[in-house]
Amino acid sequence: MITYKNAELIIDKYDYCTSMNIGEYKNIDFLMYQKEIIEILSCLNKDKVMLEWGCGGSTLFFSQYCKNLYSIESNRSWYTNIKNKLEKSKYENVKIIHESGEKYTKSVDEINEIFDVVFIDGIYRGKCLNYLVKSDKINENTIIFIHDSLKYKNQIINSIKHFDIQKEIKVFWKPEPDGKEDIEHMIVLKRKKNV
Numbered sequence: 055m056i057t058y059k060n061a062e063l064i065i066d067k068y069d070y071c072t073s074m075n076i077g078e079y080k081n082i083d084f085l086m087y088q089k090e091i092i093e094i095l096s097c098l099n100k101d102k103v104m105l106e107w108g109c110g111g112s113t114l115f116f117s118q119y120c121k122n123l124y125s126i127e128s129n130r131s132w133y134t135n136i137k138n139k140l141e142k143s144k145y146e147n148v149k150i151i152h153e154s155g156e157k158y159t160k161s162v163d164e165i166n167e168i169f170d171v172v173f174i175d176g177i178y179r180g181k182c183l184n185y186l187v188k189s190d191k192i193n194e195n196t197i198i199f200i201h202d203s204l205k206y207k208n209q210i211i212n213s214i215k216h217f218d219i220q221k222e223i224k225v226f227w228k229p230e231p232d233g234k235e236d237i238e239h240m241i242v243l244k245r246k247k248n249v
């Protein structure tokens with residue numbers, strides 16, 4: 055008998071998006087599950103402004119569904135790789151910013167926008183979330199996604215009290231057919247009022 059959990063395991067194993075074709079981009083690494091992608095996508099439309107920490111296939115994909123997307127990336131070669139792909143495309147609503155150290159979080163202040171959606175998927179996930187606690191670049195309607203939130207729980211634990219958890223997206227998977235079961239976890243947050 056295939057239990058609900060087993061069915062999830064089977065489906066999610068094939069659900070992992072690696073090297074997918076994203077519109078005009080071919081063979082782009084997109085290291086997310088469909089369930090997670092759908093969750094973010096459902097918060098976007100052509101009026102929404104998105105901020106992302108950690109660029110990649112997500113940048114190329116989500117920028118096609120929002121007004122503007124700003125992505126901050128710490129790794130220079132990865133930044134160059136994604137920037138080159140963007141430059142060859144027709145999309146002009148995406149800006150990738152290469153920053154590391156303190157400016158990785160602080161460069162957000164130089165962007166003249168209020169963000170509707172924030173996706174935290176790069177280095178320093180805890181620092182990024184902590185930065186949002188006092189930032190005037192978001193408000194209580196801003197939807198914040200933290201990818202791999204279980205893996206980074208020690209980084210985010212101190213700031214999480216300033217946010218309400220809206221949803222937890224869990225994907226069960228096995229790296230190998232007989233491998234140990236693992237969970238991919240993404241949380242969806244909104245900042246509490248009057249923090």
Ligand SMILES: C[S@@+](CC[C@H](N)C(=O)[O-])C[C@H]1O[C@@H](n2cnc3c(N)ncnc32)[C@H](O)[C@@H]1O
Nearest residue numbers: 083084085086108109110111112129132175176
């Ligand atoms: C796991 S990736 C996810 C990026 C993106 N949000 C996505 O879903 O496609 C997070 C970080 O890994 C780093 N990275 C370096 N080389 C990479 C590569 N070849 N593929 C993916 N990420 C890479 C980048 O610094 C990037 O910010």
